[in-house]
Amino acid sequence: MHKKLLIPGPTEVSQEILNEQAHLLIGHRGSEFAELYGGITEKLAKYFELPTDVKPTITTSSGTLWFDIIGRSIVKKKALACTNGAFAERCGQTMRSCGKETDFLEVEWGKAVKPEMVAAKLDSGEYDTLTVCHNESSTGVRNPIDEIGKLVRKKYPDVIYAIDAVSSMAGDKTLPSEIGCDIIFASTQKCFALPPGLAVALVNDRALERAKEVSNRGAYTDLLEIFEFEKKHPHQTPFTPCIPLLYALNKRMDLLLAETYDNVYKRHLEMARYTRQWAKKHFEMFPEPGYESITVSCIKNTLGKDFKVLNQKLGEKGYIISNGYGKLADKTFRIGHMGEWNLQGIKEVTGLIDSIWGLN
Numbered sequence: 403m404h405k406k407l408l409i410p411g412p413t414e415v416s417q418e419i420l421n422e423q424a425h426l427l428i429g430h431r432g433s434e435f436a437e438l439y440g441g442i443t444e445k446l447a448k449y450f451e452l453p454t455d456v457k458p459t460i461t462t463s464s465g466t467l468w469f470d471i472i473g474r475s476i477v478k479k480k481a482l483a484c485t486n487g488a489f490a491e492r493c494g495q496t497m498r499s500c501g502k503e504t505d506f507l508e509v510e511w512g513k514a515v516k517p518e519m520v521a522a523k524l525d526s527g528e529y530d531t532l533t534v535c536h537n538e539s540s541t542g543v544r545n546p547i548d549e550i551g552k553l554v555r556k557k558y559p560d561v562i563y564a565i566d567a568v569s570s571m572a573g574d575k576t577l578p579s580e581i582g583c584d585i586i587f588a589s590t591q592k593c594f595a596l597p598p599g600l601a602v603a604l605v606n607d608r609a610l611e612r613a614k615e616v617s618n619r620g621a622y623t624d625l626l627e628i629f630e631f632e633k634k635h636p637h638q639t640p641f642t643p644c645i646p647l648l649y650a651l652n653k654r655m656d657l658l659l660a661e662t663y664d665n666v667y668k669r670h671l672e673m674a675r676y677t678r679q680w681a682k683k684h685f686e687m688f689p690e691p692g693y694e695s696i697t698v699s700c701i702k703n704t705l706g707k708d709f710k711v712l713n714q715k716l717g718e719k720g721y722i723i724s725n726g727y728g729k730l731a732d733k734t735f736r737i738g739h740m741g742e743w744n745l746q747g748i749k750e751v752t753g754l755i756d757s758i759w760g761l762n
Contacts, residue, residue, distance in 0.1 A: 406721050446655065457629060464599075468585075481505070493535065494506050514689075517549045551582030567588045568588050569740065571586065574593075593697060673743060674696040687700070712735075
């Protein structure tokens with residue numbers, strides 16, 4: 403039996419999207435590919451309301467590649483990584499592995515990164531790059547990226563602001579024009595509700611100008627080359643892409659545009675609010691109030707229930723949710739409500755949890 407995925411990613415993929423990957427293969431240097439890829443980037447620009455100085459790109463990779471791209475192509479001397487969970491920490495560690503000096507602004511897991519915390523560090527003038535994880539799926543915390551963006555643009559205009567939106571883009575609000583960020587990126591197996599294998603990034607001209615000042619950018623991680631190549635070869639990628647997944651992304655963008663940006667957000671917010679209300683009735687939310695994710699709920703297991711038994715029983719009913727991540731395993735559990743899920747599906751799975759754990 404297939405277990406429907408309500409984990410923080412990968413999320414459930416519809417048969418309609420899976421079928422898109424069955425197109426006959428085409429070459430990636432021909433006009434058919436240029437039409438496909440150009441159509442996708444045009445749809446990304448429309449959906450995310452991109453101004454002329456922000457350009458979309460798609461890499462055949464995990465979203466984690468963009469940690470390396472920032473480390474290799476953006477950080478000149480020193481970066482500040484805001485960390486309040488496992489994936490923000492991974493970003494900082496990756497930049498260090500690229501040989502770039504990186505300080506961590508460490509915030510307790512479950513708490514959000516606040517603008518005043520960022521200002522206290524950036525006031526030193528030491529940093530040329532700032533990274534923030536919008537939606538920390540290990541803790542279910544949603545960081546206030548727009549408030550931080552306003553601060554950075556006003557007080558620290560020379561700092562490049564990069565956002566990990568791996569588990570929020572195409573679900574939550576992530577318009578670069580509203581955030582004031584220079585780079586924002588995501589993976590397709592989360593809110594885009596595609597199989598894993600692609601990353602979507604929105605990059606502005608400021609970031610590309612910065613990349614010109616950074617040496618040893620690598621090959622696959624050379625941000626400048628990604629865009630320079632497309633200038634020379636319109637609607638093509640510098641390296642062989644995963645064409646079947648691009649067909650799937652093309653269809654997904656049609657569906658997102660049909661639903662509209664605002665309605666996609668409202669659907670995710672509706673699922674999140676319902677899940678929180680249900681969680682507070684029986685348990686406690688792990689994130690601090692006011693900073694809860696709208697794509698994944700991290701819930702304290704205050705009743706000390708056996709999560710493994712729960713997931714086994716849910717599996718028998720055709721569903722799967724997620725244990726807590728890392729040091730939060732068994733102390734918390736997580737329900738992913740992103741991608742194609744709707745309120746009815748969330749009501750079904752929470753109802754099953756009520757029944758299995760005797761919460762009624």
